Amino acid sequence: MTRSCLIIILLTLSHYTHATTEVPGPSVILDNASCIQCHEQLNQPLIDDWRASSHAASNPVTDCVSCHGPLHNAIASHARRNDTCIHCHGGSKGPVSHSYLNSKHGILMQLETGDYNWNQKLENANYRAPSCAYCHMHAGNHQLRLQQTIQNACHDCHAPRYLSRQHLNGQEMYRIATLKIEEAETLIRQARPQYSRDELATTDNLLKQMQQHLRHVKLGIGHLSPDYQWWHGQPALDGDLLRIKGSIGELKREKEIGKIQSAESVNDTHSKTTRDHP
């Protein structure tokens, strides 16, 4: 009797102590304000991280509900999956996601996503392949894009020397790609005073395309996709760089031919006039 009384008292107590921090049930539709209200008390640094993130600064803002959904059940495991990110980051065919999906990491994730236990934290190689969040929000870091966060994630599987070499090579590969852009920009800058806006329209468009290719190189390096580093990146940059040179070269050639011809026609008229009227 005493024992059952004690159990009842304990259960009642536990009910009331929980009542103040009760986890909202699946039927409660959450909004961002209510998430923050609770989680600021539970985990202030997490909320601060999110506030400092590009998600919080985006317009429209990417808030708790955007990734975690409005219901409180399976709320973390839901947001950890790639679909959450890919939906906004250009879809699966867009370069941001496609460069990842085509990499070995992305391939493994596509093949094995159903085998993983998504209730595990994004750390300590709990997942065989890294998802978007495993690297960009490693260990649940909500600040995003922290170089260190990403590198920590790599170290869960790869050796330090391998990673430092990959990192340095990636930086150099990207620098080389930017040299192609700089070369194009210099040429256009030099051509600008000599030709009209219309004459340089083709060149300007090509430079815009080059910026896209540069972005592909960057994504290819970050997401480890040879296809984006190369075919959508470097040779594409080469192609548009030489087209810019071709376009400027052609303008220059036409202008110089025009100059010579007009000079000749002036000379012709002049010599004709002098002949006719000695």
Add this chain to the structure above:
Amino acid sequence: MPVRYIWIPVLIATILVLMGFYYVSWSKSGDGAGLYSRNWNPTPVFAYWNPDDFYTSVKTVTGEFSGEQCIECHQSVTPGIVNDWKASRHSQADKKVYCNNCHGNNHEQLHMPTPDICATCHNVQYDQFMDEKKYGFPSHALAMERALDTKHFADKPKAEVTACLQCHSVATKCDSCHTRHRFSAAEARRPEACITCHSGPPHPDDETYFNSKHGQLYLNEGSNWDWNKPLTKNNYPAPTCAYCHMNSGKHQVADKSIWQFGIKQVNPLTSANQVKREQWIAICDDCHQNDVARNEFKKLDAERKMAWKKLYAAESILKNLRSQKLFYPTADERPRYPFSLLDKLRPHEHIGFFEGQASAFYNVSPVERDYFEMWYFDNLAAYKGAAHNDPSFIRKGHDAMDAKLIDITKQADKLIKLGSKEKSTGKEIKPGNLWFKGQYTEYNQVHN
């Protein structure tokens, strides 16, 4: 006939052959690798893509270790690879295959497992893989040589062309398809295992396969199939990349190759190609009636013939421009085609497969680059569409080729007109430094 008429030419021929061998081995003995090894230095990351030539062990940890000791330490250093190994058949075999079996015991003399190390146990697959070399390019087994021996690879900055090695290392390490450290056969049977490399403009194998009925069936049902089964008849409701290209798990993709990479025209009806065709049709026969498959191959031949008609039309326009010296810039007004003695003596434009246009996609005039794209991208898109049964890519490729042909014709007309105008002025208007100066161009001149 005096005997010297025989022995003198034989002696000269022998000396020339020996000199040839010596020259090739000399040219391969530089700090780089391949035919141009004396012209470039590797970057440190090459060690992982081409371990035989460039890998040296870390020296930070000393001592010899047993397999259990490796696992114990790496469980905390790099838990991911230990988890992988634990889930692999290597850890579940009666006689476990530990880290040290492939990497060595001495931590200062570690090595990266190359295919010959895997061959210690997987000798059947290794022999099949190496046997592929006798069929020539394109092949997995020759992929690394293919990259290293190309002129643009040797010429461009090495950090830039690291991108090439990531795929061409399929020749130097088995984990391109069987990712480390699980090395799963089931994983390599899935089409996705191929598409990290078999994607992008010159080989849209991913898109063309996934667009085809075969690929659609895979996308809709594939996750329910038992991937532990061998790639043989009745095991899979639809073919995957490996089902056709590596049927029965034969580690060879080159033995049946008829149209090959698609960048040169072949005669599909030679007796050797007829034998290959029968091998293909035998695989299609697993599901299709014989004449259905046969007919599909005829359609592929017809598509290829049409594509080459367009490509040759474009090539002849370019060759006409070249003969009249109408390219702007001409070959002597731009950086030389790399590593060609002939080009140093007499620069000329390289047009088409046999002249090495595959390495002439940069430092060329726009019209040449347009043909490169027509040949290397649009033509190959159409080819892969036809080979994988994706009508949308046949259409896309041919539409793009048609558009490029019209555009190349227009550009040629313009170059002809400008050329004759220039001639009428009696002066030659040179592009000057436009093609020799600039941040990347100058960097490339000193870095390769």
